[in-house]
Amino acid sequence: MSTNKAKITAEKAPEEKTAAATAPAEEAKPAEEIERMELRPAVDIIEGEEGVCIFFEVPGANAKSVDVEVNDGVLYMSAKSTMTRNGRPILYKRAFQISDAVDIEKITAKTTDGVLKLVLPKSEKAKVHKIKVGC
């Protein structure tokens, strides 16, 4: 069995030109020496005709700190946050088994205001093709 592995790079959505949004983000203190608290982010999964959208709530994380991987049909998401819980920095982690109908090469990721949006398009063969029935 061949192993399907893909790494998806999240892109940051263009920031809005508001005074609050353009304020420089403070650099997160290096927290690698402290063990991160793993939390499961809240998720919405919405299915459409073209594919599936997954929204992860990852406050305090951005395109640089988000990591998305597909390995053996499992989608792994991890995001390092600048927020803390009980004095430990937060690491959001979640994994989903994805169907063969997803075209993993075309998965896209984008972070906007602490929400990671993954778009998993359906492969051509998995899309519904309606056939018009003539008289």
Added chain:
Amino acid sequence: MNMLTKNGNTWELNFGVPSMERLMRRMFDIAGVDASLDFRTSRMEVEVNDADVKVKLPAPGCTPENFDVEVVNDFVTVRVKRECECADTPESEKHYILRERSFEEFEESVKLPVEVRGHEATAKYVDGVLELTIPREDAKKNTKSVIKVK
């Protein structure tokens, strides 16, 4: 009763009576199992520094216009009203496979452990986190005094 306890450099909300909610959260924390279950306790983080107090509230998927922040004496209240990212699609047309996120209005309050100058507070919203910086009232006063031991 003091509502805040200090954990390292971070102040945390502390309710006097150990509620079932807190006991449940502690149980999950000890077991190393997911502690992110939403028990609707405050998620505000308060950090007291020498010159100011920083209050952080995670609120992903918002815009700066969604926030209403009030500082009255040493009491901070944040009201948030947000909408779904795909609000352009009617709710009835969406086919949810899983729905865990909430888009309701919510309000969080915290009593700060020190006096602050609320009118000088600033706020910014970065990566889904609202961060308030409020200067301390006693920041200008030099409260440090060295006492010689004879």
